[in-house]
Amino acid sequence: LTAKAASAALLDELTADLDAFVLFSSAAATLGAAGQGNYAAANAYLDALAENRRSRGLAGLSVAWGSWAGGGFAASSDAVRARVKRGAMPAMDPALAVRALGEALEGTDSALTVMDVDWAQLAAGVHELPLVRDLPEIRNLVAAGAVVDEGELVGRLRGLGRAEEQTRVLTEVVQTEAAAVLGHASAEAVQDRQNFKDLGFDSLTSVELRNRLSTATGLRLPSTLVFDYPTPVALAAWLRAELLQDYVAEVPVLAELDRLEAALLGGPKDESVWEQAADRLRKLLDTVDSAVPSRLRREAELESATDDELFSLVDELD
Known part of the structure; x- marks a missing residue:
């Protein structure tokens, strides 16, 4: 967190009249990311810093990136590549990402998120992402019945x-x-x-x-x-x-x-605890057995009886 947030704060203090002040944030700050609380917080600071600079009449743009293809964090290992591929936000084509950056520089937004999205997969978990529930793509999928009813x-x-x-x-x-x-x-x-x-x-x-x-x-x-x-x-x-x-x-x-x-x-798989639990459960089962009507006990005995025991019962009835 310190590496990103403190560095950005120092750059803000040391610069003023610039044509562009561009910060690279992350979609983790926009939507959250499993196991990346510190990273999400650092990038959320960058987004807030860009907004703050704009409020002071200075240049400020924070681009919250999704995963990029062609290397980097999204391809740091086989496990990470597989996880990104399974997710609702696959790695972006670098050429398209750079094009989006150029458009962002020419735009008026102080903070925006750029990512590739599998809308159907994102919609399937929309209850976990209240921020995106009202996006047109999500609302259309819900209206079309594409979201599974739990x-x-x-x-x-x-x-x-x-x-x-x-x-x-x-x-x-x-x-x-x-x-x-x-x-x-x-x-x-x-x-x-x-x-x-x-x-x-x-x-x-x-x-x-x-x-x-x-x-x-x-x-x-x-x-x-x-x-x-x-x-x-x-x-x-x-x-x-x-x-x-x-x-x-x-x-x-x-x-x-x-x-x-x-x-x-x-x-916990503690042997002494298991022994105490087993002993108490046996006593409880004895209590339940004594309270079960004889007909039900007889039915239970019949269900578990062996072939020899069944034939013996038939002989008794004869």
């Missing part, structure tokens, strides 16, 4: 009924999005009980996964999501509780079980 996922989950099936579907969603963030060809590369850290997630890719899951579910999710729920199945259990909280609230006991499941799957 309610479809909730409807699908409710149609399944059983908690195990709902968690399985959400686990597949988490695995698919995690695989996409890591650049894997399919979700099979992400095991349901594998720790996100072991899969290779860092702070930047964790936020990217959070953003993708926010788009898929319509939920506002914390940036610490994959650290709080460190495996796909643990995260899926928590997502289920959040997505269906109104639905499962009709049966409070089941809602509490959902929260318990998420806490167990996402909690």
